[in-house]
Amino acid sequence: MAIDLAIFFGTMAVYFGVYLILALSLNLEYGFAGQPDFGKVFFFSLGAYASGALVAELISVLGNIPGDIFSAATANLRAEYAVSNPAGMWLVFIIAIVVSMVIGGVFGYLASYPAIRLRADYLAITLLLTATISENFVLSTPGIAGGANGLGGIPSPFSWLTNGRLAIGAYAALVLAIGVAIYFLLERLLNSPYGRKLKSIRDDEAVAKSFGKVTPRIKAQVLVIASAIAALSGALYTFFTNYEFAGSFTFVWTANAWIMIVLGGVGNNRGALLGAFILAALDSTTSLAIVMINIPSYELSYARNMIVAAVLILILCSAPRGYSQRGH
Amino acid sequence: MAMVGKTILEATGVSCGYGKMRIVNDVSFSLHESEIALIMGPNGSGKSTLVKAVVGLIDIFGGHILFGTTELIGMSTVKIIRLGVSYIPQTNNIFPNLTIHENLEMGSTILERESRQRSIERVYELFPELKAKHMDSANSLSGGERQILAIARGLIGKPRILILDEPTAGLAPKIAKNVISRITEIRDEGVSVLLVEQNARTALNVADRGFVLVAGSKLAEGTPQELTRNEDVVRLFLGKGKSEFTPRSSQ
Amino acid sequence: MIQAGDLVSTVLNSFLVGSMYALLGVSLTLSINGAKMYNWAHGELATVGAYIAAVLTSFEGMSALIAIPLAMLGAAGLAVAVDESTYKPLVRRGATSIQIMLASIAVSIFVRYGIFIYAAAAFILTIKANVETPVLTSILGVEVTSLYLWIIPAALVTVFALRTFLTKTLTGKQIRAMSDNAELARVSGINVTALRRNVWIIVGVIAGLAGAFWAMYSFITPEIGFDLLVDSFAAAIVGGLTYDGTVIAGYIIGLAENVGAYLLNQTLGVPTQYKILITFSILIAVLIAKPSGLTTKRMREL
Numbered sequence: 001m002a003i004d005l006a007i008f009f010g011t012m013a014v015y016f017g018v019y020l021i022l023a024l025s026l027n028l029e030y031g032f033a034g035q036p037d038f039g040k041v042f043f044f045s046l047g048a049y050a051s052g053a054l055v056a057e058l059i060s061v062l063g064n065i066p067g068d069i070f071s072a073a074t075a076n077l078r079a080e081y082a083v084s085n086p087a088g089m090w091l092v093f094i095i096a097i098v099v100s101m102v103i104g105g106v107f108g109y110l111a112s113y114p115a116i117r118l119r120a121d122y123l124a125i126t127l128l129l130t131a132t133i134s135e136n137f138v139l140s141t142p143g144i145a146g147g148a149n150g151l152g153g154i155p156s157p158f159s160w161l162t163n164g165r166l167a168i169g170a171y172a173a174l175v176l177a178i179g180v181a182i183y184f185l186l187e188r189l190l191n192s193p194y195g196r197k198l199k200s201i202r203d204d205e206a207v208a209k210s211f212g213k214v215t216p217r218i219k220a221q222v223l224v225i226a227s228a229i230a231a232l233s234g235a236l237y238t239f240f241t242n243y244e245f246a247g248s249f250t251f252v253w254t255a256n257a258w259i260m261i262v263l264g265g266v267g268n269n270r271g272a273l274l275g276a277f278i279l280a281a282l283d284s285t286t287s288l289a290i291v292m293i294n295i296p297s298y299e300l301s302y303a304r305n306m307i308v309a310a311v312l313i314l315i316l317c318s319a320p321r322g323y324s325q326r327g328h
Numbered sequence: 329m330a331m332v333g334k335t336i337l338e339a340t341g342v343s344c345g346y347g348k349m350r351i352v353n354d355v356s357f358s359l360h361e362s363e364i365a366l367i368m369g370p371n372g373s374g375k376s377t378l379v380k381a382v383v384g385l386i387d388i389f390g391g392h393i394l395f396g397t398t399e400l401i402g403m404s405t406v407k408i409i410r411l412g413v414s415y416i417p418q419t420n421n422i423f424p425n426l427t428i429h430e431n432l433e434m435g436s437t438i439l440e441r442e443s444r445q446r447s448i449e450r451v452y453e454l455f456p457e458l459k460a461k462h463m464d465s466a467n468s469l470s471g472g473e474r475q476i477l478a479i480a481r482g483l484i485g486k487p488r489i490l491i492l493d494e495p496t497a498g499l500a501p502k503i504a505k506n507v508i509s510r511i512t513e514i515r516d517e518g519v520s521v522l523l524v525e526q527n528a529r530t531a532l533n534v535a536d537r538g539f540v541l542v543a544g545s546k547l548a549e550g551t552p553q554e555l556t557r558n559e560d561v562v563r564l565f566l567g568k569g570k571s572e573f574t575p576r577s578s579q
Numbered sequence: 580m581i582q583a584g585d586l587v588s589t590v591l592n593s594f595l596v597g598s599m600y601a602l603l604g605v606s607l608t609l610s611i612n613g614a615k616m617y618n619w620a621h622g623e624l625a626t627v628g629a630y631i632a633a634v635l636t637s638f639e640g641m642s643a644l645i646a647i648p649l650a651m652l653g654a655a656g657l658a659v660a661v662d663e664s665t666y667k668p669l670v671r672r673g674a675t676s677i678q679i680m681l682a683s684i685a686v687s688i689f690v691r692y693g694i695f696i697y698a699a700a701a702f703i704l705t706i707k708a709n710v711e712t713p714v715l716t717s718i719l720g721v722e723v724t725s726l727y728l729w730i731i732p733a734a735l736v737t738v739f740a741l742r743t744f745l746t747k748t749l750t751g752k753q754i755r756a757m758s759d760n761a762e763l764a765r766v767s768g769i770n771v772t773a774l775r776r777n778v779w780i781i782v783g784v785i786a787g788l789a790g791a792f793w794a795m796y797s798f799i800t801p802e803i804g805f806d807l808l809v810d811s812f813a814a815a816i817v818g819g820l821t822y823d824g825t826v827i828a829g830y831i832i833g834l835a836e837n838v839g840a841y842l843l844n845q846t847l848g849v850p851t852q853y854k855i856l857i858t859f860s861i862l863i864a865v866l867i868a869k870p871s872g873l874t875t876k877r878m879r880e881l
Contacts, residue, residue, distance in 0.1 A: 036677045036680075038680070038681075038684065114863070114866070114867060117867055118866060118867070118870075120676070120677065121617060121676055121677070121680070122866050122870065124617075124677065124680060125617065125812060125816075125866075126863060126866060128619070128684075129808075129809050129812065129859060129862065130859075132805075132808070132809060133809065133855055133856060133859045136852075136855055137853065137855075137856065140850060140852035140853060141850075251684065251687070251688060251805075252688060254684070255684055255685060255688055258681055258684070262681070296699070298695075298699065299696060299699055299700075302692040302693075302695045302696045302699070303692070303696065305688055305689075305692040306688070306689050306692045306693055306696075308688070309685040309686070309687075309688040309689035309692070310685075310689055312681070312682070312685040313665055313682055313685045313686065313689070316669060316674065316678055316681065316682045316685070317665065317668055317669060317672075317682075319672075383766060385762070385766070405765050405766060406765060406768055406769070406770055406771075409766060409767070409768035410768055415766050417762075417763065417766070420760055420762075420763060421763060422763075423755070423756045423759040423760060423763065423764075424759060425755060425758075425759050426752065426755060426756060426759065430752050430755075430756075431756075433749065433752060434752065434753065434756045434764065434767045434769065435767050435768075437749070437753065437767060437768050437769050438767075438768035481767065482767075485767075485768060
């Protein structure tokens with residue numbers, strides 16, 4: 001079976017962009033501001049849920065599509081709408097992206113309440129359990145994201161390009177552009193006086209081992225920004241998969257984010273690029289293998305998760321003392 | 329006058345620290361039987377680091393530490409303890425969630441099962457105030473009592489060397505004096521004591537010999553009398569009240 | 580409408596579940612106190628115990644009296660293997676608490692998906708232990724099976740045994756000492772390395788028992804342990820990381836979760852799937868308002 005290189009690389013590029021944005025988000029939170037977020041997937045999923053909901057609702061209105069937004073029929077109708085109404089679809093896309101980031105930011109702000117009061121390990125526990133509970137909760141509440149069936153019909157804004165390859169390529173370009181933009185914006189921020197203040201908080205905490213001297217306001221700000229970025233990543237991901245399913249937002253996504261920043265060196269955004277690339281390559285190869293080898297896809301994704309976990313353990317174990325020490 | 333007995337611990341050219349940080353540079357000192365040797369110096373001079381090196385809690389960059397004929401450097405902490413070297417850290421030196429009796433039992437780990445109870449009883453004789461409260465949680469003890477417990481724990485294993493890191497730190501003068509006098513009792517029982525103290529005046533009163541450490545290097549050593557005649561030492565530690573100091577040997 | 584029969588059934592069930600939460604919480608507490616880390620792979624110890632019990636009783640026709648100890652052994656083996664291969668080396672390298680937590684997350688994923696692969700290949704993505712649990716009696720019309728005789732006494736006996744071990748034996752006291760201050764323990768001449776291994780064995784044994792029981796209680800999937808992490812942590816933290824407290828917390832959470840969910844469902848129509856939110860709320864409330872949980876002790880920094 002011939003491998004469609006364009007689609008393969010296009011897919012990998014999209015994953016790279018999505019992963020990069022996620023990694024940058026975690027790097028900001030932990031690498032620079034010292035907040036261990038073990039619930040990253042929660043904020044990521046918010047972007048997905050928000051996008052899904054908005055797309056479904058807005059297109060129902062704009063495209064005059066009645067009926068249950070969670071049904072396959074309306075999903076198909078939404079896909080058709082996107083093909084024939086590029087302008088409308090772009091409007092929906094932009095609104096969804098912006099709202100996703102806002103919602104991410106809001107929850108990031110809410111998360112700052114425990115973040116200020118709890119010490120690092122309890123914060124990590126809280127966020128991790130929040131993510132677990134959230135997955136559970138959304139799965140049980142069909143109204144949010146289609147429960148156990150998920151929500152389909154979240155078309156790419158490039159659907160109007162009838163050439164599938166071109167559509168993927170264009171979307172990849174968009175995601176990469178956004179990723180690169182965020183990268184540079186964050187680098188700018190971190191080299192500014194504000195950024196230096198962040199780093200001093202981080203280093204201070206590492207030495208002081210207590211939350212006493214840190215400004216709650218700055219923590220909240222960092223959480224808001226980082227969560228908005230994570231939600232953006234989730235939104236961009238959803239527009240690529242065209243489908244959202246609460247059960248897919250597992251621990252593994254959080255682990256992905258951590259692997260990426262650990263791979264490149266925590267606090268080092270350039271390292272995040274490397275991490276994102278490796279993970280994207282791994283995912284694409286896995287997807288390819290699923291197509292080529294005749295193993296059920298879930299078996300391969302289990303194996304992929306094991307590989308990623310093993311890699312993380314190896315990195316943590318083989319790092320020289322304090323390898324995961326913050327970058328600059 | 330105190331007789332200088334056999335050398336029991338000999339440290340030569342010891343350099344040690346944490347990771348890449350060298351704190352102590354090329355320091356030599358020795359400890360004799362039935363002696364209290366005092367290591368004194370200002371804050372940050374490396375006193376604690378140096379004695380930690382004896383029990384293998386620190387990174388060593390060079391030198392030798394001989395316990396009798398056995399080289400201690402490179403040996404695991406547990407093995408060193410079992411050889412008969414006991415170490416009482418300055419802080420966090422008791423198990424707060426265990427009772428006094430249980431704290432002492434922890435010190436008895438290195439003994440044969442038959443000797444454990446006997447050793448604990450013997451220590452209770454030395455420290456009757458601990459026996460009175462032996463079922464109490466160690467948490468409930470006052471600062472002075474904690475120090476006593478910490479030292480008592482270190483004695484259970486019948487050590488030949490007892491290393492004390494600032495046992496009187498943070499204690500009221502009267503209590504500090506009590507602790508110091510207990511230490512002389514311990515020395516009189518035949519245990520050699522390596523004492524690190526900031527409270528130089530009180531400690532010099534009971535020490536047999538002293539070593540002065542400044543910024544990781546040895547500045548001076550000698551008997552308490554010799555040290556009090558050393559102008560640098562006096563200036564650094566003994567303040568103006570030279571007359572307050574009465575070395576043991578001249579009493 | 581609150582029905583007496585349903586309420587009784589829910590309360591009884593809460594005691595079953597509470598027992599298992601107590602076991603999970605107590606073993607987690609021991610691992611936190613003894614190894615000074617938060618082990619996110621704790622759930623997998625229970626999952627391994629659950630699957631061993633389920634597979635041995637279902638496919639090998641083994642009696643539960645043999646399968647359960649084997650399950651406990653398997654979980655203990657996993658606990659030690661993970662510590663020796665991952666956690667201990669990290670501690671030796673001076674890894675931070677967050678790095679070790681991260682490693683435990685990776686271990687959790689690795690083991691969980693390894694079980695997934697096995698379970699998928701053996702077509703046992705969901706399975707239950709095949710143990711006879713005849714009905715013994717009935718309270719207000721609610722059947723009480725022998726499962727109650729298995730689980731509740733075993734949980735109480737296990738915790739009692741653990742407490743006795745920790746307070747009356749020298750090794751147990753050494754473990755408590757190590758939990759207080761590992762370096763002081765070493766300096767007292769205690770072989771901390773061997774002691775740590777023993778801690779993990781005990782942790783695995785108890786968590787494995789909890790898992791085996793769960794497999795008898797309900798259908799399990801490779802995610803069962805992970806799903807139980809919230810309750811495990813809740814029991815441990817609400818219990819203030821003490822053993823007595825954790826047992827009590829386990830039962831409180833079992834009751835709050837199940838009876839609470841039932842009551843909310845009958846009075847306000849809240850779907851029962853949200854019961855985990857009750858547990859979560861309790862946990863968050865405790866973390867923020869009274870981190871020392873049910874105890875009066877100050878929570879030590881790890």
